Amino acid sequence: MQRLALFIASIALTTVVMAESFRVTDIRVDGLQRVSAGSVFAALPVRIGDYMDTVEIQDASRALFTTGYFSDIEIGRDEGVLVITVTERPAISEIVLEGNKAIKTEDLMKGLQDNGLSEGQIFKRVTLEGLGSELQRQYVAQGRYSASVKTEVIDLPRNQVKLQITIDEGSVASIEHINLVGNTSFSDEDLLELFELRTTGWLSWITSDNKYAREKLTGDIERLESFYMDRGYLKFTMPSTQVSVSPDKESVYITINIAEGEVFKVGKVELAGDPVLPEDQIRRLVLMREGQTFSQVLMTTTSDYITKRLGNEGYTFAEVKGIPEVNAETGLVDITFFIDPGKRAYVRRVEFRGNTKTKDEVLRREMRQMESASAASIAIENSKVRLERLGFFKEVVVETKEVPGTSDQVDVEYTVEEQPSGSIGASVGFAQGTGLVLGANIQQNNWLGTGKRVGFSVNTSQYQQVYSFNYTDPYFTVDGVSRGFSVFYRATDFSKINVASYSTNTYGANLNFGYPISEVERIGFGIGYTNMLIETGSSAVQEIKRSPNLYEGLAPRYITESNLAILTGLVDQAGLNPGIGPAPDLDFSELLDSPENTLNNPDGFIDANGDQFDSFPFTLSWAKSTLNRGQLATRGASQNLSLEFSVPGSDMEFYKLRYSGQYFQPVYKDFTLRFRADLGYADAYGNTNGLPFFEHFYSGGFGSVRGFKRNTLGPRSTPAASYRTVTIGAQDSNSDGKYDTFDTGYLLCETSKDVIYKTGAEVCLQDKAVAQVFGSDDLPFGGNVLIEGSIELLFPLPFIEDQRMLQTAFFIDSGNVFNTECGFYQQNCFDVDLSRMSASYGIGLTWISGFGPLTFSLSRPFQYNPEDEIETFQFSLGTAF
The missing domain is CATH 3.10.20.310 (membrane protein fhac)
Incomplete structure (x- = not known):
């Protein structure tokens, strides 16, 4: 009305009223600054040669005001020239x-x-x-x-x-009280648990759940209504909702009035419309039965199930609606599901968007919905899940679009968001327990967008040097049979990563194939060749190389501790340095003892099997995965079972059986429980004397039991030792009265002493030569049985919008390594005993960044063995450029 009044006033004050019409011979516009004359002429409903009167002038003024460019307009006449004077808006x-x-x-x-x-x-x-x-x-x-x-x-x-x-902006008003009026069947506490809004609590400064927002209150009211409707209260209403604000506008008081009504039971359940499918198949999808309490969620879920079932048959646009008919007198609700299948839809095209790196063919081969086939909801969704499991994409979104001009065709469009799937070029990283990692590498799980895995690396760290090349084609055949091969050279010093002191030089090659047996299962097998050379020093632990050993050139003569005391007394009586004439020879052979097997210590692995091996490992595996994502999964499960054994006739004959699995269980909104288990058993067979120590299982650290140093759980090795030698005879070879030639032998223990086998200790066992421990204190040695498990509560980090590349968890880890054949001196070595399991709890964070994966954990052990090494804070990080 104001604009109309302004317009009328403007016309009255600025328009030159002409009683007579005139012919326009020209048009002149004055007052233009930024607006072009063309814009004015385009809006003006007058042309040269037109006749104008009062009505046409008003129309012209109105048209120019409508453009919004001008705050004032004056229209006049200079003989046949129409003069328009404007004042532009700023x-x-x-x-x-x-x-x-x-x-x-x-x-x-x-x-x-x-x-x-x-x-x-x-x-x-x-x-x-x-x-x-x-x-x-x-x-x-x-x-x-x-x-x-x-x-x-x-x-x-x-x-x-x-x-x-x-x-x-002021501050958000805090909720001081939420009052529910009229509820008799459920307590205030039970109902308020449904609400996102809460009164102020001790965590409100973090969660902000006490801050009032209209959208949140609307959501809470809807949840309250659904709660009652799902429990049969079909007549439930909320007559009024009041939100009161305190005078200082800092506090909010909410009152919700409730009318519960009566509980209704389910009467008849009927199908109507055109079910298309046999009725018995539809009936199996109905979740409601006669006599049970009515539930709105069951009714809508049934509609969804029937809709999806029809969608799987190609009826993409099917509509199923549950219609309740309430009988207040009987307290029953008759439900009719009206089914309108629509026309069967066919897929015209399957299209992809957002794959800037990955080729279309890589995505297309994961499709289970084919073009020109009828559109099946389950096939479309299954295709989406398969794309997510590739691990190439941060997110996959699918949309089904109707084809314009048709009623039975659709286009299926998958929109993906790429994420890092490997590293190319130089790399630098640091991992706790392995130290600085330097090298040149190409490792891509999506090589040049082809979906093939290719890797070449020259990497070095404080414990390992690796030169390797690997290649895997996941679609070697169109049926999804994979083929891969690798060649490698690896030099490793295990003493640098909390493992018994030894080093290996290994080279070899492998060839493997994988066969899909279902949408989520694969079996695989591989064959390879490995040449390994083991190097040990004088401090090699006894399980690797026998220790102590006889001294080279020293005759195996022994003297007991008692006879050594007698010998010492006789030497004192004879005088070691008379000073005149030749000293008499001291020969105490009658005091020497020669017990059998005194030095027959158990052989180490190398003593029994050698230090260089040619092996032909063969691997069988089965894997099943229903995980929703290739990285940082949040739902589904995965299992992997593998058997590796060396082909009979290899220099080493052994086998390893291993199982790993994980399961995700959503618990509440974005909170998910993750259960993990890792089990392993290994042993030797044939002519190999014991499981090769370099095939042992280890436990502790990331991916295992956090809170303990890497590989430090389980059995320890026995440090190297040397036999104690003593003088058992002396001669004066040049007759100068001084002893210059001495005979040396080994000291024999008569009575065992209770000692711990540690560095610097003297080991004395009855009828055995006395040994002195000089090697490093017992180091982790691993074992042939692995048992690990963990429970994690995955939760989103607050204040971070995009959680797709982050995963945080509260965890409890437990595990250990056992050995069914422990050595005599081995510390912390036990046969399988669940009471010896080590455990910890803490919080962990993983971030798939553009610089590579970063992982952190802060944990505290609450169950451990005396030899376990604790490490509270652990991290691993890397970068690629």
Whole structure:
């Protein structure tokens, strides 16, 4: 009305009223600054040669006002010339926002632009005032009742203005009380548990659940209604909801009035419409039975199940609606599911968007929904899941679109978001327990977008040097048979990673194949060749190389501790250095003892089997995965069972059986439980004397039992030792009265002493030669039985919007390594005994960043064995460039 009044007044004051019409011979526009004359002529409903009177002049004025460019218009006549004088509205030179935090500046600017207020546009004050009121309403909806929005228009030269918008957001009003009135069947506590809004609690400063927001209250009311409807309260209503604000606008009081009504039972369940499928198949999808309490969620779920079943048959646009018919007198609800299948739809095209690196054919071969075939919901969804499991994409979204002009065709469009799937070029990293990692590498699980896995690496760390090449084609055949091969050379010093002191030089090659046996299962087998050379020093532990050993060139003569005391007394009586004449020879052979098997210590692995081996390992495996993602999965399960054994006739004959599995169970919203288990058993067969020690299982550290140093759980090795030697005879070879030649032998223990086999200790066992331990203290040696498990609660990090590349968890880890054939001196070595399991709890974080995976954990052991090595903080990180 104001605009109309302004327009009428403008016409009355500025329009030259002409009683007579005239013919327009020319048109002149005065007062233009930024608006072009062409824009005026385009809007003007008058052309040269037209006749004009009062009505046409009013129409022309109205048309020019409608453009919004002008604040004033005057129309006059100079004989046959139509003269139009305009006053342009000012242009917006700059928009300044101050004080906003809850609503981002970009969002506010977009809202201004959508309403016609942006830099360079014509300024309309009425639009600015309306927008200020809208911003005020948005802040009120967030519970910021004290918020205020002030707008200021600052005039600038050349008919321009600057818009200054100052916002005082205030603070979100806190909920002081939520009052439920009328509920008799359920307590306030039970119902308020459904609410996202809460009164102030001790965690509210983190969760902000006590901050009022209109959208949250609407959601809470809907959940409350669903709660009652799912329990048969079909007549449930909420007559009123009041939200009161305190005078200081800092507190909110919410009152919800409830009318519960009666509980209704299910009467008849009927099918109507055109089910298309046999009725018995549809009936099996119905979740409601006669006599049970009515549940709205069961009714809607049944509709969804039937819709999906029809979708699997190609009826993509099927509609199924559950219609309840309430009988208040009997308390029964008759339910009719009306089925409208629509036409069977066929897929015209399957299209892909967002795959900037990965080739279309890599995505297309994962499709289970074919073009020209009928559209099946399960095939479309299964295709989406298979794309997610590749591990190439951060997110996969599928959309089914109707083909314009048809009623039975659809296009299926998959939109993916690429994520890092490997590293190319130089690499640098650091991992706790392995140290600095340097090298040049190419490791891509999606090589040049082909989906093939290719790797070449020259890497070095403080414990290992690796040169390797590997290649795997997951679609060697169109049926999904995979083929891969690898060649490698690896030099490893295990003493650097908390493993018994030895090093290996290994080279070899492998060839493997994998066969799909279902959508989620594969079996595989591989054959390889390995040449290994083991190197040990003088401090090699006894399980690897026999220790102690006889001294080279020293005759195996022994003397007991008692006879050594007698010998010492006789030497004192004879005098070692008479000083005149030749010293008499001291021969105490009658005092020497020669017990059998004194030095017959058990052979180490190398003593029994040698230090260089040619082996032909063969591997059989079975894998099943229903995980939703290739990396950082959050639902589904995976299992892997493998058997590796060396082909009979190899220099080493052994086998290893291993199982690993994980299962994800959603518990609440974005909270998920993850269960993990790793089991292993290994042993030797044939002519090999014991399981090769370099095939042992180890436990502790990342991917195992956090809170303990890497590989430090389980059996320890026996340090190297040397036999103690003593003088058992002396001669004066040059007759100068001084003994210059001495006979040496081994000291024999008469009575065992209770000693711990540690560095510097003397080991004395009855009828055995006395040994002194000189090697490093017992180091982790692993075992042939592995038992590990963990429970994790995955949860989202607060204040981070994109959680797809992050995973955080509270965890409890437990595990250990056991050995069914422990050595005599081995520490911390036990046969399988679950009471010896080590365990810890803590929090962990994994981030798949552009620099590579970063993993951290902070943990505390609560069950451990005396030899376990604790490590509270652990991390691993790397980068590729």
